[in-house]
Amino acid sequence: MNNPQSASMYESEKKIYPREIGGRFDKLSKLATVVLLGLFYAVPWFNWDERQAVLFDLPARKFHLIGLTLWPQDFPYLAMLLIILALSLFFFTALAGRLWCGFACPQTVWTEVFIWMEQWTEGTRSQRMKLDKAPWSWNKLRRKGSKQFLWITFSMWTGFTFVGYFTPVRELGAELLTLSVGGWTLFWGLFYGFATYGNAGYMREQVCKYMCPYARFQSAMFDKDTLIISYDEERGEPRGGRKRSVDHKEAGLGDCIDCQLCVQVCPTGIDIREGLQYECIACAACIDACDSIMDKMDYPRGLVRYTTEHALQNEGTRVLRPRMFIYATILLILIAGLTTSMATRTPIILDVIRDRNALYRELPGDIIENSYTLKVINQNDVARTFALSVTGVEGISLDGVSDTITVDGGGVLSLPVRARAHRANAYGIMTIQFTVKAIDSEDVTVVEDSRFLGPTP
Amino acid sequence: MISEEYRGAKQWSRDKQAVFTVVWISFLSAAIGTMVFFALFDPVDLSGIFDAELDIGRDAGYAAGFFFFWILCALCSSVTAYLVRTAPKRDAKHRDQ
Numbered sequence: 001m002n003n004p005q006s007a008s009m010y011e012s013e014k015k016i017y018p019r020e021i022g023g024r025f026d027k028l029s030k031l032a033t034v035v036l037l038g039l040f041y042a043v044p045w046f047n048w049d050e051r052q053a054v055l056f057d058l059p060a061r062k063f064h065l066i067g068l069t070l071w072p073q074d075f076p077y078l079a080m081l082l083i084i085l086a087l088s089l090f091f092f093t094a095l096a097g098r099l100w101c102g103f104a105c106p107q108t109v110w111t112e113v114f115i116w117m118e119q120w121t122e123g124t125r126s127q128r129m130k131l132d133k134a135p136w137s138w139n140k141l142r143r144k145g146s147k148q149f150l151w152i153t154f155s156m157w158t159g160f161t162f163v164g165y166f167t168p169v170r171e172l173g174a175e176l177l178t179l180s181v182g183g184w185t186l187f188w189g190l191f192y193g194f195a196t197y198g199n200a201g202y203m204r205e206q207v208c209k210y211m212c213p214y215a216r217f218q219s220a221m222f223d224k225d226t227l228i229i230s231y232d233e234e235r236g237e238p239r240g241g242r243k244r245s246v247d248h249k250e251a252g253l254g255d256c257i258d259c260q261l262c263v264q265v266c267p268t269g270i271d272i273r274e275g276l277q278y279e280c281i282a283c284a285a286c287i288d289a290c291d292s293i294m295d296k297m298d299y300p301r302g303l304v305r306y307t308t309e310h311a312l313q314n315e316g317t318r319v320l321r322p323r324m325f326i327y328a329t330i331l332l333i334l335i336a337g338l339t340t341s342m343a344t345r346t347p348i349i350l351d352v353i354r355d356r357n358a359l360y361r362e363l364p365g366d367i368i369e370n371s372y373t374l375k376v377i378n379q380n381d382v383a384r385t386f387a388l389s390v391t392g393v394e395g396i397s398l399d400g401v402s403d404t405i406t407v408d409g410g411g412v413l414s415l416p417v418r419a420r421a422h423r424a425n426a427y428g429i430m431t432i433q434f435t436v437k438a439i440d441s442e443d444v445t446v447v448e449d450s451r452f453l454g455p456t457p
Numbered sequence: 458m459i460s461e462e463y464r465g466a467k468q469w470s471r472d473k474q475a476v477f478t479v480v481w482i483s484f485l486s487a488a489i490g491t492m493v494f495f496a497l498f499d500p501v502d503l504s505g506i507f508d509a510e511l512d513i514g515r516d517a518g519y520a521a522g523f524f525f526f527w528i529l530c531a532l533c534s535s536v537t538a539y540l541v542r543t544a545p546k547r548d549a550k551h552r553d554q
Contacts, residue, residue: 075496184516211481
């Protein structure tokens with residue numbers, strides 16, 4: 001078969017010019033944008049105990065989350081958190097449709113801000129369309145130039161902030177001012193900044209339509225009781241223009257005046273009146289648009305509204321249904337599991353590495369000695385003193401090390417130790433236990449097994 | 458369906474869809490792969506394996522790992538996409554079976 005669409009890859013879709021509209025949902029979406037992006041840009045600047053409150057310190061291989069320090073060994077927590085987030089997405093999708101897409105997805109949120117900047121510099125929807133069609137002029141250059149300036153500055157700031165989650169942001173700021181930012185830091189900052197610029201400035205709804213896996217499979221979580229944005233066909237049809245004074249019911253018309261406003265405000269360029277479509281990101285702009293017209297016409301609001309398939313068919317909507325209980329139960333179990341395991345987490349890690357060079361050493365006086373290297377990681381942020389002991393062989397003791405060790409906050413102590421036992425008790429392969437116990441708290445104890453080798457009896 | 462206003466607008470070509478989807482999905486997969494891999498292994502410990510002289514820092518190690526995963530995943534997805542798209546079409550009379 002010939003490829004029917006051998007059109008160039010670089011041809012883009014017809015540009016969509018979403019029209020600005022005020023209203024309830026617009027306020028909600030602006031609030032979501034300000035809160036979410038506000039958090040994104042502000043969080044790296046908060047400090048906690050004289051260090052950055054949230055810092056994913058990859059070079060040091062530890063994550064700081066407010067008072068908590070996580071190590072590579074804590075990876076299961078991260079995996080669990082990601083599973084919980086995915087399940088929450090399922091739960092909210094089943095309950096309220098594409099809330100995520102419309103209000104919380106970074107793609108939507110950043111696109112929203114980029115459209116604001118477009119409106120400030122290029123004006124309203126019709127002004128923007130006119131400007132794009134117009135030949136190049138001083139005015140066009142000035143408007144497009146200032147838009148690019150805002151977009152690029154904002155993108156660079158975004159890239160800088162992103163890197164600020166992985167490198168201390170204050171130091172990074174100082175480096176930026178003296179133009180001495182390190183190679184990889186600079187690379188990732190530009191990478192993220194450029195991705196923001198391209199995705200929010202140009203790709204926009206095309207990301208949702210062609211590239212987003214969630215947009216394709218979210219319908220699997222939908223049922224007839226899921227909240228969707230829908231046009232009330234029964235009430236709206238037959239659509240048509242009319243004067244405000246006309247009694248449209250007598251004239252045989254529905255409530256839709258076919259003003260096209262719902263189409264013009266749509267960021268993905270669809271007509272909601274054609275039914276539920278996978279392009280719809282549920283941003284609710286069409287609800288605001290239609291409500292504003294209904295108000296002008298003195299018709300009741302809600303010709304386009306949040307509803308469910310069951311409600312549209314005049315059947316009751318069931319919010320509490322088995323699907324919701326199943327998602328909620330699994331979610332609660334996982335959240336409880338994660339919270340408990342994090343709350344009971346012991347903030348020390350002990351690794352015992354047996355010296356591989358010698359099986360054992362015989363010392364004068366019938367003493368058998370084995371050598372080990374202990375690695376003690378203090379996952380707390382403050383220095384701690386621990387008592388060190390060994391058990392498992394009668395009369396076993398440690399040599400060359402004091403009874404207590406102090407490890408810096410977040411520090412790793414590598415400690416060579418020698419364990420000694422009398423020959424009468426030490427033969428063959430024996431299992432011994434190293435115990436590290438915090439002096440200040442009985443609960444903070446970790447025990448690690450190792451082997452103690454002696455001569456064959 | 459695209460509204461009246463935008464009708465006649467060009468949709469992304471199949472090639473463009475394939476390229477962008479492959480790049481994006483392999484990016485996401487590589488991000489997960491990198492996260493898991495480097496939670497288990499420290500790039501500083503690994504750099505000695507290939508060449509004792511090789512001493513790349515963690516930053517460069519993470520970046521190299523990420524791009525390795527990205528290229529690997531992109532290769533895998535693009536071959537899959539290519540095979541699916543170029544598979545022999547089933548006869549029309551068998552298509553519904």
